[in-house]
Amino acid sequence: MLTFNRYLRATSLEEAYTEAQKKSSVVLGGGMWLRLGKRRIGTAIDLSDLGLCGVEETEDSYRIGAYTTLRDLECHAALNTQYSGVLRESLRAIVGVQFRNLATVGGSVFGRFGFSDVVTVLLALDASVELYKAGVVSLERFCTMGRVNDILTHVIIPKRSLSVSYHAQRNSATDFPVLNVCAARNGEQVTVCVGARPARAVAYRYTLDGTAGKAERIANEIASRAVFDSNTRATARYRRHLCCVLVRRALDDILEKEEA
Ligand SMILES: Cc1cc2nc3c(=O)[nH]c(=O)nc-3n(C[C@H](O)[C@H](O)[C@H](O)COP(=O)(O)OP(=O)(O)OC[C@H]3O[C@@H](n4cnc5c(N)ncnc54)[C@H](O)[C@@H]3O)c2cc1C
Incomplete structure (x- = not known):
């Protein structure tokens, strides 16, 4: 069971950041991942009062607060219209609606989980993360960074005219x-x-370009370049095979949509 000695409802980002510098402190997102751990936490830092909920639309971007839930993204009309429903499609298989009503965008991105649907989609949309101290960092770079002791305040998706397609394989x-x-x-x-x-x-x-041959070549090349591993769900070999199939489907989907 997860336990913590102290609960801090931060009144400013500076207060939350200062407290988060202690090794025994933890920033709370929705707590859906954290609650599975057995850690004894010194201070659990709650950011609920810092106005980090919701999606702000500007002329050139969507700025998503860290405490926005996955369900809010899944149901966000403008984002889903702009990106062919890809957020709805990628999030709908994550556990269930009640779960997605609690899991946050900040916790999902900050965790950089190796199974993440959220990070894969945001990376394709060229998103950046806004960290309280380090400032704005591209998600691609954030994914290569080691341990980060900062507070993620927002995820920013630039407004672009993109054709997008998302595919995943699940055993159930x-x-x-x-x-x-x-x-x-x-x-x-x-x-x-x-x-x-x-x-x-x-x-x-x-x-x-618009040729199917090119899509096939790209799919083969990515499947051979990417590094895969085995776990209880699948072998690395099966993942490599799937990669070729899913990339090909995504590219064909984009080409078909554009043709239509
Ligand atoms: C059973 C289960 C199944 C799942 N299945 C999937 C799946 O199929 N696909 C998928 O993409 N995801 C899946 N997830 C992950 C889930 O969608 C969330 O990403 C995860 O629960 C973390 O979000 P949270 O808001 O609960 O964060 P928390 O659990 O609260 O926090 C996660 C981590 O991020 C840190 N953190 C949180 N917010 C911030 C912040 N603002 N700044 C700095 N650090 C922060 C916390 O300290 C912690 O280390 C699953 C999770 C569970 C528990």
């Missing part, structure tokens, strides 16, 4: 994904992100 409906892929095309440039390898998602960039 709401289990962790065996592999997930999100491709986003901007003009002739396509970014293909592969996650649940099972390791942090990675992005590959290619030029994609």
Whole structure:
């Protein structure tokens, strides 16, 4: 069972950051992942009073507060219209609605989980994270960083005219994904992100013209370049095979949508 000695409802980001510097402190998101641990925490830091809930739409971006829930993203009309429903599609298999009403965007991104659907999609949308002290860092770079002792305040998705497609394979409906892929095309440039390898998602960039042959070549190349591992859900070999299939589906989907 998770236990903590002290509960701090922070009144400012500075107070939360200062407290978070102590090794025994932990920043709370929705607590859905944290609660599975057996750690004894010194201070649990709650950011509920710091106005970090909700999606702010500006002329050139969507700025998502860390305490926005996964369900809020899944149901966000403007984001889903802008990105072909890819957020709805990628989030709907995460456990259940009640769970997604509690799990936060901040906890999901800060965790950089090797099974994450959330990170794979946000990476394809070229998102950045806003950290209280370190400032804005691209999600791609954040995914390569070691331990970060900061507070994630926002996730920023730039407004782009993208064709996007998301695909995942699960052994059963709401289990962790065996592999997930999100491709986003901007003009002739396509970014293909592969996650649940099972390791942090990675992005590959290619030029994609409208030919099916090119899509197949890209799918084969990513499947051979990416590093996969085995766990209780699947072998590395199966994941490599899946990668080729899912990337091909995502690229074909984008080409078909654009043709239509
Ligand atoms: C049973 C189960 C199944 C799941 N299945 C999937 C799945 O299929 N696909 C998927 O993508 N995800 C899945 N997840 C992950 C889930 O969607 C959330 O990402 C996860 O629960 C973390 O979100 P949270 O808000 O609960 O964060 P918490 O558990 O509260 O925190 C997670 C970590 O982030 C830190 N943290 C939280 N917020 C901040 C912040 N603002 N700044 C700095 N640090 C912070 C915490 O200290 C902690 O280390 C699953 C989780 C569980 C428990």
